[in-house]
Each structure stands twice: as structure tokens, then as C-alpha cells.
Amino acid sequence: MKDGQLATEQESNALCRTIEGGQCVAWSQGDAVSGSSSVGIMLVTKAAVAMTDLDGKEGQYHAQLVSEPLAKELAQAFAEGLGPSLVVSLSTTRGLAEGVIGIKLEESEYPDAALYFEVCTEWSS
Amino acid sequence: MRRLMLGCLVFGGCLVKDNPAWEDSGAEASAGSTGVSGGASGTSVTLPSTSGGEDSGGATASQGESTTAAGTTTTAGGEATGTGATDGGGSTGQLAMQCTKSERPGGQAGRGGVRGRGVVPSSMGSPCAGWGAGTAPDCGALNFGATGFFRLVNDTEKGKNAALLRFNGEKVAAFVQDAGVDAADLLAARLELVVYEPLTEPAQDSTLEIGMLLGMTRPGTWG
Numbered sequence: 233m234k235d236g237q238l239a240t241e242q243e244s245n246a247l248c249r250t251i252e253g254g255q256c257v258a259w260s261q262g263d264a265v266s267g268s269s270s271v272g273i274m275l276v277t278k279a280a281v282a283m284t285d286l287d288g289k290e291g292q293y294h295a296q297l298v299s300e301p302l303a304k305e306l307a308q309a310f311a312e313g314l315g316p317s318l319v320v321s322l323s324t325t326r327g328l329a330e331g332v333i334g335i336k337l338e339e340s341e342y343p344d345a346a347l348y349f350e351v352c353t354e355w356s357s
Numbered sequence: 358m359r360r361l362m363l364g365c366l367v368f369g370g371c372l373v374k375d376n377p378a379w380e381d382s383g384a385e386a387s388a389g390s391t392g393v394s395g396g397a398s399g400t401s402v403t404l405p406s407t408s409g410g411e412d413s414g415g416a417t418a419s420q421g422e423s424t425t426a427a428g429t430t431t432t433a434g435g436e437a438t439g440t441g442a443t444d445g446g447g448s449t450g451q452l453a454m455q456c457t458k459s460e461r462p463g464g465q466a467g468r469g470g471v472r473g474r475g476v477v478p479s480s481m482g483s484p485c486a487g488w489g490a491g492t493a494p495d496c497g498a499l500n501f502g503a504t505g506f507f508r509l510v511n512d513t514e515k516g517k518n519a520a521l522l523r524f525n526g527e528k529v530a531a532f533v534q535d536a537g538v539d540a541a542d543l544l545a546a547r548l549e550l551v552v553y554e555p556l557t558e559p560a561q562d563s564t565l566e567i568g569m570l571l572g573m574t575r576p577g578t579w580g
Binding site: 260264267269270273276281282286291293294295297301302303307308310312314315316323324333334336343345346348349352354356 | 454455456457458459460506507508509510518519520521522523524526527529530533534538540541542543544545546547548549550551552553554555556557558559562563564565566567568569570571
């Protein structure tokens with residue numbers, strides 16, 4: 233679901249990894265959210281937002297934040313061409329009355345999501 | 358010693374920057390210089406510059422959740438020493454090797470090319486009033502709007518919403534290969550996102566959880 237619209241051809245949703253010719257090609261794990269394995273977190277804090285707010289507009293922020301180091305398994309899955317998908321959600325409850333929080337994707341005004349890797353260059357023998 | 362990864366590779370970006378959230382988690386802020394280009398998508402942005410200091414790249418979350426690549430200490434040049442990562446050992450009787458020096462992040466592996474899609478598990482209810490009624494979804498109040506914004510609702514009554522990110526797995530794998538990195542030397546990945554709230558600053562700290570799904574990659578398709 234994007235922009236309040238249900239997933240359609242060549243898109244994904246909770247149950248369909250993709251939709252091809254109107255047919256749902258299911259995730260092997262079943263449900264995308266409950267079937268995903270946690271690989272780490274991203275902290276959204278006042279300090280982080282203050283340092284990374286992209287526009288400084290009054291009454292709103294667009295903070296370009298970087299996650300904590302995510303599991304080695306994720307990096308290796310990318311390196312090995314397994315093509316992992318990422319599921320980003322709130323880890324704690326946040327009622328609808330508590331305000332909106334979300335992420336920007338595929339919106340030209342803001343940089344799209346990016347990946348970085350950490351690599352060991354020396355190992356003890 | 359294994360192979361050395363050189364930074365600033367592929368997709369036109371060079372990034373060695375801080376995660377300011379670490380300051381809240383008790384870790385020292387990190388070092389580095391920025392000047393990031395948008396990369397493959399053509400989008401360009403300059404990130405706030407920082408300088409000096411040392412970094413503990415693998416901070417522990419302030420909410421008490423642990424992360425996976427903890428213990429790294431990174432210098433201003435992006436190199437790290439004394440990481441807590443180990444490798445090998447196992448049941449063969451070999452001694453586990455410990456990473457004594459690392460680099461991060463080495464460059465953007467995948468800006469652009471995201472196939473972002475929201476995910477709303479039907480089993481967890483709907484965050485949008487009116488959904489499922491057979492009419493146009495009433496998500497206006499939830500600010501899905503007409504842009505690529507995903508509200509991360511997680512309400513016990515209204516349901517859970519998540520954003521689904523699908524990088525071009527082939528490009529990412531090629532990036533790693535082109536950089537001459539042995540997959541066994543990869544310690545961790547980091548994800549960069551633009552987070553939005555209609556507030557000047559967060560009224561409360563939040564933690565976003567990042568999950569991994571292994572899809573059924575096929576030739577010619579993204580992971």
C-alpha cells in the first residue's frame with residue numbers, strides 16, 4: 233500500500249512479494265511483517281533529528297537518519313545476491329492521537345533510502 | 358588479515374558520517390566528513406558536516422535493545438580498531454578470529470532504485486478508517502497524501518503499518534564485488550532513511566525496527 237492505494241501490478245504488499253498478471257506471488261515467509269526477522273533498529277531522537285534535519289522548516293522535520301549497525305546476516309545476504317527486502321516499522325505502539333511519524337520514499341525532494349556497509353580490514357589470527 | 362576495502366566507491370557517493378542518535382545512547386559521536394551525492398537516482402543532497410572525535414560504531418540502543426555489530430571503535434578516517442566482531446571457530450576446534458580494524462561505511466551501496474511499498478498486514482487491522490469498505494481508502498487524515506510518505510502506524514487497536522524497501526539486489530551485490538570485499542569481511546549494514554514528523558523536533562524518542570525478508574530472487578528481478 234502506498235499513498236493510500238492498494239498494491240497493484242509489480243508491487244508488493246503484506247502477503248504478495250509481487251503481483252504479476254493480477255496473480256499474487258506470495259512471500260515464502262507468509263506475512264511480510266510477521267514473517268520478517270529483526271536485524272536491527274533506527275533511533276529517532278531529538279539530537280539525531282537536530283543534526284540531520286534537511287530543511288529546517290518550522291513545525292516539521294525531515295531528518296536523514298542512519299540506522300544502528302544491522303545484522304551481519306543482512307549484509308551478507310546482499311553480498312551473496314540473495315536480494316533481501318527490508319521491513320521498517322515502529323517497534324513500540326504509538327496511538328493515532330500521538331501524531332504522525334513516517335518515512336519518505338521515492339519523493340524527489342528528498343534523498344531516497346541508501347545502504348552502507350561496514351567491513352573488517354584486519355582480523356586477529 | 359583479509360582484504361582492504363577502499364571507501365568512496367560506486368554510485369558517486371562517499372560517506373563517513375555520524376549517527377547522531379548514538380549520542381543519546383551513551384556512545385561518543387563519530388567522526389568524518391561528508392559531502393554526499395545522491396548517486397544513481399540523480400538526486401543530490403549535502404549532509405551536515407561533522408568533524409573530529411572518535412566513534413563507537415556499534416552503539417547499544419538507548420531503549421535497551423542491543424544491536425548486532427557492537428563494539429567497533431572508528432577513527433576520524435573511517436577506520437576502526439578493536440571491534441567486537443568475531444569470525445570462525447565453530448565446532449572445528451579452530452580459534453575464532455576477532456576483527457581488530459574495520460572501515461565504514463565505504464560508500465553508498467544502494468541509493469536510488471528503492472521499490473518502497475507500504476505493508477499493512479490484514480491480520481493486524483487497518484490504520485486507515487474506511488479501508489475494506491469497497492470504496493476509496495480514507496487515508497487523508499493519516500497523511501499518506503500524494504507523495505511517497507509512509508506513516509508507520511503501530512496502534513494496538515488500529516493496526517500496524519510498515520514500509521517495505523526493496524533495493525536493487527543485483528546492484529548492491531555488484532557494488533560489494535566491485536569493491537573487492539570478501540563477504541566474510543562484512544560486519545554490518547546500515548540503512549539511511551528520511552524520517553518525517555509534523556513537529557520541529559520529536560516530542561518523544563522513537564525506535565524504528567528493521568526486519569529482513571529473504572525473497573525468491575529470480576534473474577532479471579530485484580531481490
